[in-house]
Amino acid sequence: MEVKREKIRANLPLDEPDANKALHVRQVRARDLLRGDIEGLDLEKVVEEAVLTTRLDKVLNWGRANAIFPATFGLACCAIEMMSVVSPRYDIARFGAEAMRASPRQADMLILSGRVSIKMAPVVRRLYDQMLEPKWVVSMGACSSSGGMFSNYAVVQGADKFLPVDIHVPGCPPRPEALLYGFNKLQRLITGNPDIGWRTRYSAHGTEEWARDLGKVTDEARDAYAAARDIAEAAGPPPSGSPGSPVDVPGPPQERADVPSKPDRDTGRFI
Amino acid sequence: MPDAPGLELIRADLNEAHPDAITGSYYEHGQACLICDPSKIREVLAWLRDTPGQEYTFLASVHGVDYLPAEPRFGVHYELLNMARVERIRVRAALEDPGEDALPEIPTISDEWPTADHQEREVYDFFGIVFTGHPELRRILMPEDYAGWPQRRDFPIGGEPVIFTNTERDVPGWYA
Numbered sequence: 001m002e003v004k005r006e007k008i009r010a011n012l013p014l015d016e017p018d019a020n021k022a023l024h025v026r027q028v029r030a031r032d033l034l035r036g037d038i039e040g041l042d043l044e045k046v047v048e049e050a051v052l053t054t055r056l057d058k059v060l061n062w063g064r065a066n067a068i069f070p071a072t073f074g075l076a077c078c079a080i081e082m083m084s085v086v087s088p089r090y091d092i093a094r095f096g097a098e099a100m101r102a103s104p105r106q107a108d109m110l111i112l113s114g115r116v117s118i119k120m121a122p123v124v125r126r127l128y129d130q131m132l133e134p135k136w137v138v139s140m141g142a143c144s145s146s147g148g149m150f151s152n153y154a155v156v157q158g159a160d161k162f163l164p165v166d167i168h169v170p171g172c173p174p175r176p177e178a179l180l181y182g183f184n185k186l187q188r189l190i191t192g193n194p195d196i197g198w199r200t201r202y203s204a205h206g207t208e209e210w211a212r213d214l215g216k217v218t219d220e221a222r223d224a225y226a227a228a229r230d231i232a233e234a235a236g237p238p239p240s241g242s243p244g245s246p247v248d249v250p251g252p253p254q255e256r257a258d259v260p261s262k263p264d265r266d267t268g269r270f271i
Numbered sequence: 272m273p274d275a276p277g278l279e280l281i282r283a284d285l286n287e288a289h290p291d292a293i294t295g296s297y298y299e300h301g302q303a304c305l306i307c308d309p310s311k312i313r314e315v316l317a318w319l320r321d322t323p324g325q326e327y328t329f330l331a332s333v334h335g336v337d338y339l340p341a342e343p344r345f346g347v348h349y350e351l352l353n354m355a356r357v358e359r360i361r362v363r364a365a366l367e368d369p370g371e372d373a374l375p376e377i378p379t380i381s382d383e384w385p386t387a388d389h390q391e392r393e394v395y396d397f398f399g400i401v402f403t404g405h406p407e408l409r410r411i412l413m414p415e416d417y418a419g420w421p422q423r424r425d426f427p428i429g430g431e432p433v434i435f436t437n438t439e440r441d442v443p444g445w446y447a
Binding site: 118119147150151152153154155157 | 412413414417419421426427428429430431
């Protein structure tokens, strides 16, 4: 949330001999305001200078996002990176989350720093249940997000199978800067200002998996391409200098399913 | 480490003391190994520990192996160490697979070698090999309600297939 408030002395010409006098004028006006001696346009001006208006929930969320208490809770090697986030070199205290609480009952945020084995999952879930609302979970690293390299009988394939995860931080392990970035994302999520995704930022809508069929070349489009090429050929070669001769008109793109992706298992050849 | 002739001497002495206990021996990669009848494992280990001239007093490790599809299928390895001569010898108890519904059994040694207590529990946890006479034979690493013996070779690996762009066509319709 943006807070604009000019400091009392910030824009005073300090090098002038009357700097203290200008401050004195303001103090006198504040006193008059409290007495009720100021009216009309003067009152509006004073209020505009001295009073900040906002909504209560905005202030509440602003305070929440900047006073997070993470739980002291390390699961595996990512915990080393999580510890260095608190160190002066990376310093999560800049964002108000340096006070790691040793009890889940005092914590707001749970950082799943490492793989969650199926024996540990009930413990993590109990810790999460013991935390008081509002609470958030950051899944740190590939293991707690998807199982990572531990695709085996002992590790839960993604911690969001058993508790709600707000932020996934990729990496193996993520650098402390990555965790800080994920934490900043969480702060924006808390203040109700979630960032736009990269698809919006790069105008890449339509590239999702569910939208893959939308881009397929239909038979109608193929016929239209062929008809356009016939017309262009019938018109003859374009005069020299005009852009785009008929041979440059691209044909319909081949469907990906027609191209074998790997050699045949028996013969070793592309069929 | 006894060399190959030394291993055969130990085997000959053991054959005199406990006939039919040792069913084989081999010397590979500088490591000596005796293959043992599981029902005689306590006598063999005690002989190796107490006989003057042997004195493999330190039990360094107990672990299980699944040799599927070889027969006999299971093995329990006991790594012994003579700390005065810094010599090691391995005793492998070869266990038959009793079938789907039964578990292979071998006598415990945890009363004589207390360090074997937790290691036998670990072997039981991962291979389902029952150590008869063990004071508290239950799972040690996996959850207690876990079903199956995960380090056996016929146990499914588990996990979920991870879809990359080069493997997504192997799993049609995975995103639906």
